[in-house]
Structure formats: C-alpha cells, structure tokens
Amino acid sequence: MSIPTPIKWENDNLIILDQQQLPHEIVYITLETIEDVFDAIVTLKVRGAPAIGIAAAYGLALAAKKHDGRLLESFHLRLHEDYLYLAGSRPTAVNLFWALDRLMNKVEAVESVLEAIALLEKEAVAIHEEDEKTCEQIGNYALSLLNDKTRVMTICNAGTIATAKYGTALAPFHIGAEKGKKFEVYACETRPVLQGSRLTVWELQQSDVDVTLITDSMAAHTIQAKGVEAIIVGADRIAENGDTANKIGTLNLAILAKEYGIPFYVAAPTTTFDLTIESGKGIPIEERKAEEITTIAGQSVAPEGTKVFNPAFDVTPSALITAIITEKGIVNQADYINIKSLVGRQAGEEVEA
Numbered sequence: 001m002s003i004p005t006p007i008k009w010e011n012d013n014l015i016i017l018d019q020q021q022l023p024h025e026i027v028y029i030t031l032e033t034i035e036d037v038f039d040a041i042v043t044l045k046v047r048g049a050p051a052i053g054i055a056a057a058y059g060l061a062l063a064a065k066k067h068d069g070r071l072l073e074s075f076h077l078r079l080h081e082d083y084l085y086l087a088g089s090r091p092t093a094v095n096l097f098w099a100l101d102r103l104m105n106k107v108e109a110v111e112s113v114l115e116a117i118a119l120l121e122k123e124a125v126a127i128h129e130e131d132e133k134t135c136e137q138i139g140n141y142a143l144s145l146l147n148d149k150t151r152v153m154t155i156c157n158a159g160t161i162a163t164a165k166y167g168t169a170l171a172p173f174h175i176g177a178e179k180g181k182k183f184e185v186y187a188c189e190t191r192p193v194l195q196g197s198r199l200t201v202w203e204l205q206q207s208d209v210d211v212t213l214i215t216d217s218m219a220a221h222t223i224q225a226k227g228v229e230a231i232i233v234g235a236d237r238i239a240e241n242g243d244t245a246n247k248i249g250t251l252n253l254a255i256l257a258k259e260y261g262i263p264f265y266v267a268a269p270t271t272t273f274d275l276t277i278e279s280g281k282g283i284p285i286e287e288r289k290a291e292e293i294t295t296i297a298g299q300s301v302a303p304e305g306t307k308v309f310n311p312a313f314d315v316t317p318s319a320l321i322t323a324i325i326t327e328k329g330i331v332n333q334a335d336y337i338n339i340k341s342l343v344g345r346q347a348g349e350e351v352e353a
C-alpha cells in the first residue's frame with residue numbers, strides 16, 4: 001500500500017497531509033501552534049474522527065510545551081483553556097473529546113510542569129500508534145464479513161487518511177488488496193465537500209482497488225443496476241443504543257440497504273462510542289458554512305443569498321445497522337442492547353470473531 005502517511009510527529013513537530021489539496025497534490029504542512037491545529041481541523045485539512053483525535057492530542061501536547069516555565073497551578077489553568085479551545089473545533093466526532101480527555105486525565109496528578117509536558121507527548125504518540133493497530137483489527141474483522149462479497153458501496157472517506165493507517169470502512173479494501181482479494185467499490189462522491197470523490201477514490205486507487213465514482217443521488221440505481229451486495233461506512237459518534245452519526249447521506253444508504261435486503265455495516269473503533277448518550281437524539285450535528293453548498297471548487301452554483309441548510313452528518317437508527325465492526329470484534333444488531341458491556345471490555349477480550 002503506497003498511501004502517504006497522513007499524520008507525522010517528527011522532532012516535536014506535527015506534520016499533516018493537507019487533505020484540502022487532494023487528489024491533485026501531496027502537500028505536507030507543519031502545524032506549529034495550537035491555533036494551526038484548530039484551523040487545520042475546522043478547515044478539514046485533517047479530518048475523519050480518529051485523525052481529528054490524533055491531531056488534537058498532538059495539538060494539546062504542542063501547546064503545553066509553550067507553557068514551560070510556569071508554576072504548576074497556572075500551567076494546569078492554561079492547559080484547561082487549550083483543552084476547551086481544541087474541543088470547540090468540531091462538535092460531532094467524539095474521538096476529539098475522547099483523545100483530549102485521555103491526555104488531561106494523564107496529567108491530573110503530576111508533580112511538575114516538565115513531567116506533564118513529557119506525559120502529554122507520550123500519550124499523544126500512544127493514541128497515534130494504537131489507532132494503526134486498531135484499524136488493522138477492524139479491517140480484518142470487516143474482511144471476514146465481506147469475504148464472500150465483491151460489490152460494495154461506501155460514502156465519505158473512512159480510510160487511511162481519516163486515521164493513522166488503513167482506515168475503518170476502507171480498511172477491508174486495503175487489507176483485502178494486500179491479500180489478493182478483488183473488490184469492486186462504489187464510492188459516493190459525498191456532497192458537499194466531496195470526500196468521496198477527492199479522497200476515497202484517490203485512496204483506493206493508490207491500493208489498486210477497483211473503485212467507481214457515483215454521485216450520491218445515484219446510489220439507489222447503482223445498487224439495482226450493479227448488484228451491490230453490501231454497504232460499509234465509518235462513524236463519527238455511536239450512541240449507547242447503536243444509533244450512529246456519520247457523514248450526511250449515510251442514512252439514505254441505510255434505508256436503501258433495508259429496501260434492497262443487503263447488509264449495512266458500520267466500521268469504527270470503540271473510541272467512537274459515546275456511552276454517555278442513550279440514543280442518536282443526543283448526538284450534536286455540526287452545521288457548516290453555506291458556501292460549501294452554494295459553491296463547487298470556488299464557482300458559485302446557486303443564486304446569491306440562497307437560504308441553505310448544511311448539516312455535515314446524519315444519524316442512522318441502530319435498527320437499520322446490520323452490525324458494527326470494532327477492533328474488539330463484530331457487534332451484531334441483536335447485541336446492541338449490551339453495547340455498554342461489550343465496548344467496555346479490554347482489547348483482546350473479544351466480543352465475537
């Protein structure tokens with residue numbers, strides 16, 4: 001697989017692949033300040049739930065270094081402000097909050113600023129490294145479900161560049177390609193900012209996966225005409241009952257999967273579960289700028305002053321989800337009632353293989 005590494009931590013520098021420039025150019029940018037990290041997340045230079053969490057963790061570690069020399073109490077106060085600042089970058093993907101909380105918990109009882117700075121960096125690196133392993137495990141589980149299938153549909157980009165490596169929903173295609181499995185993937189372009197056409201198509205091409213681009217409105221016809229056998233998507237937040245927030249348009253695909261009698265899978269790490277939220281009703285849905293809809297590649301495609309509704313995500317009810325594929329195993333629909341205990345299990349203590 002020859003996809004450029006999406007996030008790098010080199011000599012105390014956070015370097016990210018600028019996803020805004022894809023698929024035309026491979027451009028790396030160095031994020032030097034917490035403001036750079038915040039901006040990169042808001043403008044989708046780095047995006048995808050796990051990648052946002054990784055970038056934010058490094059962002060907090062970067063910010064902490066700048067507070068060196070302070071007394072411990074004022075260090076904690078500044079760090080808390082940094083935490084709130086980064087937590088305000090995007091509202092839906094829970095991995096952002098999970099990663100920031102994990103770092104904050106790590107330094108609660110430190111005895112010096114230097115100890116805190118070192119621990120924050122170590123924890124950010126650990127989150128980054130763990131995600132690669134997690135995605136590989138998700139990919140293998142997903143592959144076991146998709147092994148007898150060839151034609152699979154996906155939306156948005158839940159791939160390598162949305163994570164540390166491999167991705168979630170795209171992991172079975174990358175890992176499958178490494179093992180010689182031939183998939184035909186139908187990638188929805190994913191309006192409004194086209195993560196499907198710009199990122200997923202490009203990414204799967206790098207792995208020599210047979211990928212076909214469709215517009216989002218072609219999904220129903222494509223399922224019929226091409227005999228799509230399964231749909232697999234990523235997730236930004238999964239509630240305790242299995243309701244799942246993912247890129248806008250996901251709900252349409254889940255409804256289509258039910259209509260056509262094909263499985264609808266969600267692939268996500270357990271860090272994407274938010275067990276403080278009982279159902280999808282509690283998931284905050286990000287609304288983004290009108291220009292994402294009224295323009296395409298900088299060109300206006302709507303009359304000046306058009307009223308716009310631009311939710312970035314929708315929520316798929318768990319009743320429409322055949323199974324949720326995690327690094328700890330596959331959670332089938334009948335088990336959603338037990339999600340709390342299943343997700344709480346230690347890695348290695350699998351829910352099901």
Ligand SMILES: CSC[C@H]1O[C@H](OP(=O)(O)O)[C@H](O)[C@@H]1O
Nearest residue numbers: 047048049158162234235246247
């Ligand atoms: C592997 S998480 C991918 C997830 O991220 C997406 O959102 P965004 O591009 O807005 O960060 C999307 O919902 C994907 O499924």
